[in-house]
Amino acid sequence: MEKYEHKYGAEQIQVLEGLEAVRKRPGMYIGSTSVRGLHHMVYEIVDNGVDEALAGYCTEINIIIEKGNVITVIDNGRGIPVEIHPKTKISTAETVYTVLHAGGKFGGDSGYKVSGGLHGVGASVVNALSNWVEVTIERDGGIYEMKFEKGKTVKKLEKIGNSNKTGTKVRFLADDTIFESLEYEYEVLEKRLREIAFLTKGLKITLEDQREDPPKKAEFCYEGGLNSFVEFLNKTKEKIYPTPIYIEKQGEVPVEIAIQYTTSYTENIYTFVNNINTVEGGTHLEGFKRALTKVFNDYARNHNILKEKDSNLQGEDIREGITAVISVKVKEPQFEGQTKTKLGNSEVTAVVASVVNEALSTFLEENPQVAKAVLEKCVSAARAREAARKARELVRKKSSLETSTLPGKLADCSSKVADECEVYIVEGDSAGGSAKQGRDRKFQAILPLWGKMLNVEKARADKIYGNDKLNPVIVALGAGIGSDFDITKIRYGKVIIMADADVDGAHIRTLLLTFFFRYMRPLIENGNVYLAQPPLYKLYKKGMQDIYCYTDEDLDKTLERLEKEGIDRTTLGMQRYKGLGEMNPEQLWETTMNPDSRILIKVTMEDAIKADEIFSLLMGDEVEPRREFIEQNAKYVKNLDI
Numbered sequence: 043m044e045k046y047e048h049k050y051g052a053e054q055i056q057v058l059e060g061l062e063a064v065r066k067r068p069g070m071y072i073g074s075t076s077v078r079g080l081h082h083m084v085y086e087i088v089d090n091g092v093d094e095a096l097a098g099y100c101t102e103i104n105i106i107i108e109k110g111n112v113i114t115v116i117d118n119g120r121g122i123p124v125e126i127h128p129k130t131k132i133s134t135a136e137t138v139y140t141v142l143h144a145g146g147k148f149g150g151d152s153g154y155k156v157s158g159g160l161h162g163v164g165a166s167v168v169n170a171l172s173n174w175v176e177v178t179i180e181r182d183g184g185i186y187e188m189k190f191e192k193g194k195t196v197k198k199l200e201k202i203g204n205s206n207k208t209g210t211k212v213r214f215l216a217d218d219t220i221f222e223s224l225e226y227e228y229e230v231l232e233k234r235l236r237e238i239a240f241l242t243k244g245l246k247i248t249l250e251d252q253r254e255d256p257p258k259k260a261e262f263c264y265e266g267g268l269n270s271f272v273e274f275l276n277k278t279k280e281k282i283y284p285t286p287i288y289i290e291k292q293g294e295v296p297v298e299i300a301i302q303y304t305t306s307y308t309e310n311i312y313t314f315v316n317n318i319n320t321v322e323g324g325t326h327l328e329g330f331k332r333a334l335t336k337v338f339n340d341y342a343r344n345h346n347i348l349k350e351k352d353s354n355l356q357g358e359d360i361r362e363g364i365t366a367v368i369s370v371k372v373k374e375p376q377f378e379g380q381t382k383t384k385l386g387n388s389e390v391t392a393v394v395a396s397v398v399n400e401a402l403s404t405f406l407e408e409n410p411q412v413a414k415a416v417l418e419k420c421v422s423a424a425r426a427r428e429a430a431r432k433a434r435e436l437v438r439k440k441s442s443l444e445t446s447t448l449p450g451k452l453a454d455c456s457s458k459v460a461d462e463c464e465v466y467i468v469e470g471d472s473a474g475g476s477a478k479q480g481r482d483r484k485f486q487a488i489l490p491l492w493g494k495m496l497n498v499e500k501a502r503a504d505k506i507y508g509n510d511k512l513n514p515v516i517v518a519l520g521a522g523i524g525s526d527f528d529i530t531k532i533r534y535g536k537v538i539i540m541a542d543a544d545v546d547g548a549h550i551r552t553l554l555l556t557f558f559f560r561y562m563r564p565l566i567e568n569g570n571v572y573l574a575q576p577p578l579y580k581l582y583k584k585g586m587q588d589i590y591c592y593t594d595e596d597l598d599k600t601l602e603r604l605e606k607e608g609i610d611r612t613t614l615g616m617q618r619y620k621g622l623g624e625m626n627p628e629q630l631w632e633t634t635m636n637p638d639s640r641i642l643i644k645v646t647m648e649d650a651i652k653a654d655e656i657f658s659l660l661m662g663d664e665v666e667p668r669r670e671f672i673e674q675n676a677k678y679v680k681n682l683d684i
């Protein structure tokens with residue numbers, strides 16, 4: 043593993059403010075107090091072990107979810123320093139856990155742990171937001187231990203034995219008066235830990251869930267680093283060449299990149315800064331795109347694949363079917379954008395561009411068959427782009443001739459003020475009818491969807507314009523797609539997907555989310571896409587107002603509450619809604635469409651990425667992963683009506 047030389051020990055720790063501030067405003071420090079924030083608690087502790095691995099001292103990190111949602115994280119690094127800290131006059135280890143922003147992370151020369159920008163505020167925040175924390179350190183021949191409750195030291199660092207090993211072990215129970223729930227999701231931790239392992243070549247990470255019997259276990263260790271990452275992402279896809287192109291350069295801004303093209307038509311580029319996923323991209327991505335376009339165009343010209351009369355290939359042609367992961371380390375990253383996940387440091391563009399320029403052009407010269415295969419695909423993408431442009435112009439021309447440019451099935455709203463308007467995209471016949479009758483036509487439009495499901499995975503933009511299911515969506519929203527997409531033209535402030543809670547509903551949701559993710563991404567980034575939440579049950583009784591329940595948990599709680607109020611559940615009638623179509627217009631309005639009483643779920647980029655992954659899996663070329671997925675998920679299907 044690479045050794046980054048940097049020193050920050052006891053002296054650099056800066057004392058800023060007390061942990062009370064963290065407990066008062068937890069969201070400011072950990073992002074939120076939802077399960078998302080809860081998982082961040084684990085990442086904060088794991089990150090300290092990863093830093094130790096990046097510094098070249100740690101080879102393994104073990105994470106255990108114990109029964110009762112206690113988390114244990116163990117690493118085999120040097121152990122947190124135990125000597126008395128000159129400023130705080132208490133042990134350095136206690137200082138790290140009790141003083142906000144301790145850990146030297148704020149200094150400019152403090153290695154690459156630069157508080158990622160989101161919530162990388164470390165051990166003291168986890169301590170402040172935990173019911174209790176126990177830290178055990180093996181270092182300098184001894185075993186040391188200290189304990190905290192709600193951020194306060196209850197047992198100072200003390201030597202409790204001898205050891206010839208080194209390492210740090212942290213156990214904690216998050217504070218249930220702060221977090222909404224303490225239930226960790228195995229899959230969420232698994233995904234992030236796998237990602238960290240890909241990003242930290244050679245580091246072994248294990249995860250064990252002891253809440254299950256027998257415990258669930260996973261181990262991640264990738265000698266291939268980002269190459270393994272790209273191979274993992276392309277598992278379900280047909281590759282154009284077998285091994286990813288790998289680029290690595292150490293320096294002021296270390297850059298690591300892996301690239302592999304597949305026969306798919308989509309672009310999948312994941313970017314990381316200091317191991318943090320920069321979902322909104324930024325200067326590193328810009329540098330990469332710029333160099334990629336230049337290198338392939340230069341190669342195509344020099345090898346007569348592009349003739350003198352031909353115009354240059356465009357960036358999007360060259361990125362069709364690409365899967366790439368870009369990881370850079372930046373000492374003082376500036377994060378911008380809506381979710382603070384866009385790298386802003388302008389100097390990074392040139393660094394990444396120059397690294398890619400040099401390494402990729404050399405690679406192409408040395409591997410002409412790979413260059414040829416990729417460029418053939420780029421040239422065909424350019425042709426398809428041209429065809430799509432023509433198809434689009436045709437659509438535009440056609441619509442300018444017709445009086446109404448909007449799809450016939452759309453029941454539009456009367457208001458033309460996009461911000462106050464909503465469009466419900468509804469699958470099927472009867473639901474569409476009820477929705478049209480039940481809506482408030484001033485600001486609610488209904489677009490029923492018909493036609494066969496389109497495999498976006500295997501279609502290019504020209505096919506999408508022609509697709510009878512997606513074309514009405516594009517025209518109704520009025521903002522174009524792909525590189526033409528212009529969010530300022532959007533006709534509705536809220537785009538609401540309303541689908542049944544069954545397999546067909548899941549299909550249409552996945553298709554639409556994947557489509558928005560790939561062709562109208564700003565719509566999701568901007569928070570315009572929502573899922574309607576229709577009720578699953580209705581409880582009724584003579585003389586009592588109908589009660590709607592939206593989840594099974596909701597139903598259990600409601601029944602309990604009613605029992606306490608003296609209403610016996612055997613006297614209640616219960617209807618389980620199989621589909622939206624079973625509700626009459628008034629019920630649909632009251633439960634799902636009335637802004638005063640409905641539940642809307644805002645779609646996040648994470649939801650969309652997940653939908654996209656499921657979609658690739660279900661629609662991609664490889665059969666084996668699809669079979670695995672269906673087998674693994676078969677148990678969840680029992681509740682659905684098929």
Ligand code: 1YM
Binds near residue numbers: 120135
């Ligand atoms: C399971 C969590 O915290 N490991 C860990 C933390 C530190 C070190 C080693 C470490 C760092 C340095 C020197 C250094 C930390 N030390 C500090 C501080 N695992 C976990 N392992 N010696 C040991 O960076 O110079 C903060 S974290 F500030 F005390 F140096």
